[in-house]
Amino acid sequence: MSKAVTQKKTGGRMLYLLLAVALIAVALVVYLVVGPAPSRDNTSYTRYTAYIPYEFDMETLPALQDAIAEVAGVPVEVDVVIDVGNGNNALEIVVVPAGEIDEKAVVGMLNSDYTEMEIEELVSGVYSPAFSTRRAVTFGFVYLLALLLIYVIAAFITDGKNGLVVLLATILNTLLVAALYVLCRIPNLRTLIIAVAMVCVLTPYLCIPKLRAFADIRQRMKKPQASAAATEETVKNRLGGIDFLVVSALVCAALVVVGLLLGVRALSYFGIMIFAAYGCAVYTAYLVTPALWVSFNKK
Amino acid sequence: MTFKKLVVLIVAAVTIAVFIIGFFGIASKYGDITTVYLNGVQNIIYDADFVNTGQIVLSPPAATEDSPAVQPTAEELDQIKAVIERRLEMFRLSDYSVQCDYENGKILLDLPLNSNIASDFTWILSTICGTGEITAYAGNADSVEGREVLFSTDDIVKINFDVEQDTFAYYYVFEMILDRDAKAALKEATTALSEEYASTEEIQYIMLWYNGAKIGTVRISDVIKNGRITYRSSTIEQTTMNELLVYLNTGTLPYTMSYDTIYSTAPAYGADPLRNVGLALACGFAAVFVYLIIRFRLIGLTGAIATLGTMGFSLFFLTGFMTGRGINGTSAALAAFILIALLCVETAIRNGNAVHNALAKTTVIKGVPEGLKATLPNSLILYAVVLLVGILLVLCGFNNAMVGLLSLLGLGVSGITALGTFGAVLIAGIVSAALFNILLDRVMIRSLVQSIKKPALYGGGDHE
Numbered sequence A: 001m002s003k004a005v006t007q008k009k010t011g012g013r014m015l016y017l018l019l020a021v022a023l024i025a026v027a028l029v030v031y032l033v034v035g036p037a038p039s040r041d042n043t044s045y046t047r048y049t050a051y052i053p054y055e056f057d058m059e060t061l062p063a064l065q066d067a068i069a070e071v072a073g074v075p076v077e078v079d080v081v082i083d084v085g086n087g088n089n090a091l092e093i094v095v096v097p098a099g100e101i102d103e104k105a106v107v108g109m110l111n112s113d114y115t116e117m118e119i120e121e122l123v124s125g126v127y128s129p130a131f132s133t134r135r136a137v138t139f140g141f142v143y144l145l146a147l148l149l150i151y152v153i154a155a156f157i158t159d160g161k162n163g164l165v166v167l168l169a170t171i172l173n174t175l176l177v178a179a180l181y182v183l184c185r186i187p188n189l190r191t192l193i194i195a196v197a198m199v200c201v202l203t204p205y206l207c208i209p210k211l212r213a214f215a216d217i218r219q220r221m222k223k224p225q226a227s228a229a230a231t232e233e234t235v236k237n238r239l240g241g242i243d244f245l246v247v248s249a250l251v252c253a254a255l256v257v258v259g260l261l262l263g264v265r266a267l268s269y270f271g272i273m274i275f276a277a278y279g280c281a282v283y284t285a286y287l288v289t290p291a292l293w294v295s296f297n298k299k
Numbered sequence B: 001m002t003f004k005k006l007v008v009l010i011v012a013a014v015t016i017a018v019f020i021i022g023f024f025g026i027a028s029k030y031g032d033i034t035t036v037y038l039n040g041v042q043n044i045i046y047d048a049d050f051v052n053t054g055q056i057v058l059s060p061p062a063a064t065e066d067s068p069a070v071q072p073t074a075e076e077l078d079q080i081k082a083v084i085e086r087r088l089e090m091f092r093l094s095d096y097s098v099q100c101d102y103e104n105g106k107i108l109l110d111l112p113l114n115s116n117i118a119s120d121f122t123w124i125l126s127t128i129c130g131t132g133e134i135t136a137y138a139g140n141a142d143s144v145e146g147r148e149v150l151f152s153t154d155d156i157v158k159i160n161f162d163v164e165q166d167t168f169a170y171y172y173v174f175e176m177i178l179d180r181d182a183k184a185a186l187k188e189a190t191t192a193l194s195e196e197y198a199s200t201e202e203i204q205y206i207m208l209w210y211n212g213a214k215i216g217t218v219r220i221s222d223v224i225k226n227g228r229i230t231y232r233s234s235t236i237e238q239t240t241m242n243e244l245l246v247y248l249n250t251g252t253l254p255y256t257m258s259y260d261t262i263y264s265t266a267p268a269y270g271a272d273p274l275r276n277v278g279l280a281l282a283c284g285f286a287a288v289f290v291y292l293i294i295r296f297r298l299i300g301l302t303g304a305i306a307t308l309g310t311m312g313f314s315l316f317f318l319t320g321f322m323t324g325r326g327i328n329g330t331s332a333a334l335a336a337f338i339l340i341a342l343l344c345v346e347t348a349i350r351n352g353n354a355v356h357n358a359l360a361k362t363t364v365i366k367g368v369p370e371g372l373k374a375t376l377p378n379s380l381i382l383y384a385v386v387l388l389v390g391i392l393l394v395l396c397g398f399n400n401a402m403v404g405l406l407s408l409l410g411l412g413v414s415g416i417t418a419l420g421t422f423g424a425v426l427i428a429g430i431v432s433a434a435l436f437n438i439l440l441d442r443v444m445i446r447s448l449v450q451s452i453k454k455p456a457l458y459g460g461g462d463h464e
Helices: A004-034 A057-073 A103-113 A134-158 A160-183 A189-222 A228-239 A241-262 A263-298 B003-024 B074-090 B121-128 B178-200 B238-250 B273-321 B329-359 B364-397 B398-410 B413-449
Strands: A045-052 A076-085 A089-095 A123-127 B026-030 B033-038 B052-057 B095-103 B106-112 B134-138 B156-165 B170-178 B204-210 B212-218 B228-232 B258-265
Touching: A004 A160, A045 A076, A045 A103, A057 A076, A057 A089, A057 A103, A089 A228, A089 B258, A103 B178, A123 B106, A134 A189, A134 B364, A160 A189, A160 A263, A189 A263, A189 B364, A241 A263, A241 B106, A241 B273, A241 B329, A263 B273, B003 B106, B003 B273, B003 B413, B052 B121, B074 B095, B074 B106, B074 B121, B074 B238, B121 B238, B121 B258, B134 B178, B134 B212, B156 B238, B170 B178, B170 B238, B178 B204, B178 B212, B204 B238, B212 B228, B273 B329, B329 B364, B329 B413, B364 B413
Parallel strands: none
Antiparallel strands: A045 A089, A045 A123, A076 A089, A076 B258, A123 B095, B026 B033, B052 B106, B052 B258, B095 B106, B134 B204, B156 B170, B170 B228, B204 B212
8 A cells, every 4th residue: 555545544534533523613612602401400490380180181281381381481391290298299390491481371371271270379499400510520530530441451452552542532432422412402411421431331342453453454564475355354354333333223213213202302312322322432433543543653 | 953953942042031031030929929039120129210209399497486487598508408418428329419499598309219218218308407416515414504515516527437346235436536626625625524533533424415315425534635536335226326427427407407398200211111211122122133133144143142141141130239229320230231232232243244254255164163263352352341341340339448539539429339330230241241142152153054054144155
């Protein structure tokens, strides 16, 4: 392979790295301008409650949510909760991010259109985000610990330079997953945490064989008797990125579709974030790692 | 039927049986009584996303005849929130959230209502809401009227707890390490008490009060200069002992909070989360197995069967030991379970690709073992990596030293146990993957090769 072709290939691979960095930059801008998708985890919210009779028909909940949102003029989450103390049903209206709604108008609408609810007034409270700084710091600490672990293992199996490649790939992967989380406007922080945990296992799992394959190829290239076929075989036997991506897509599509069909949004978010973790891991391992490897192993 | 075919059938049957037993468990039913011998998926103790959440509204003291209602400031609410979070960490609850309502001066506490805490729910709530004020006075009397507080909970910087045993009883031992001011006060008080002891030869005491009652005394015969005072008791009730530990480690609230309302809300994964998540995963993996079989034929089929075995074995472990643990513990365990299943599928893909490449050049008899041989080193290394990661995660997650380090840094400790849960399922999963997806998968394929020699059935070319 001529030097010019090699350089062209390396340049092409650098493009994937630049694409990833660009995506992260866009997500950062979106985050700074618009902020994360508002959820109870990261945003203050207002919560209104009122007791309602046992006979409330849960089937009417989606229509009720739309009706309340129309009167309130802002998106609301409506649910029916149970007061464990007295066994009564209570209507819960949550406004995220925190904001006031015209309580009288909402009560008026409920009393005219949903007379069976017999609501007199709404009790309100404005609550701070659920995910505290303390827990965020704990998560950050644990993540740093995981990175250290990944470097040590990768360096043990390959070498110090390649350990660094795996470490960088993992950090890039995490940022990519976080970027997709921001861009997809997913309002569920737990799914991000699970996706990051998966990234920390998947990235070394996919990157290490790739790096070992590169080391093998370089070794074979030094020996005149090593054929191109042997090199090709080494790569083929170790790679299956597309199949892996298809498989993860099938599992995640099932989670998303079943979530949508059953009206369970959390399940769909879970599916999207698992796919994001797998997709980013495959992208990083198969398209970005070669560029990183070349940069770290220049001779 | 040849012996080789019989081997394939037996291995496949055993593997599928492992999956079925792992999924459904083993239980007997006699009338209304069900005795579980081996947990199945239905026995998983779920955490926040899978069970109803209790939303508890905590309020400051209401108005009485003697005093108006307490209106906490934003700073006070933040302080209360911090103390409540520390107390919740002490209980190692599976998941929680604490939010402030600054406008109404209230706190909203979310706790998963799983079977782990259901029995202790009221006690946990009352402990969380208590002031936690423990005070010490010089002397031994039935009243503290007119006595000066020597030190109180907030003067204690560290607490060492131990249980000692002699022939007659267990002793709960609390060693309290005081801050600088309290240390000086203790030294001064014990100097006076020891002088009293020297002159009168009467034993002198420091008494500890909690919840308006005396809980015990510490004998003083010498001056305590190092600010360490040890309270030892064999008669203290276990609940009181637990409360003391919580309060001494987490500090005090300015007043007792009351819990007015407890709402129960539906799980995040729907009213029937097990069915919803199970259905989604079953559909997903069924699609994956169909894909494997279409893409790699017999290699895909044996890979799918082996993956079922790994999933079943991992479920034994998950349902038996790893449920209801730590923050999002079950979610972490389930994530590790899905991860392991997908890694097994990845092994099957790698095997399938390698066999496909080998069959392009040679026959089934030679090519299939050659392909499998080529993937073995990488599979073993990758499984070793995952095993190592799992072991280290378990060491971090279930290690008291790590919990101590986090506490020292002022970080939440319950979150770290999710790492342990994740790691433990990874270990169990990867060990079973080595058994099913490396060993038994190869046994099945090698046996098949002896009787079925068409390359197309292994996803290969034209070499007969």
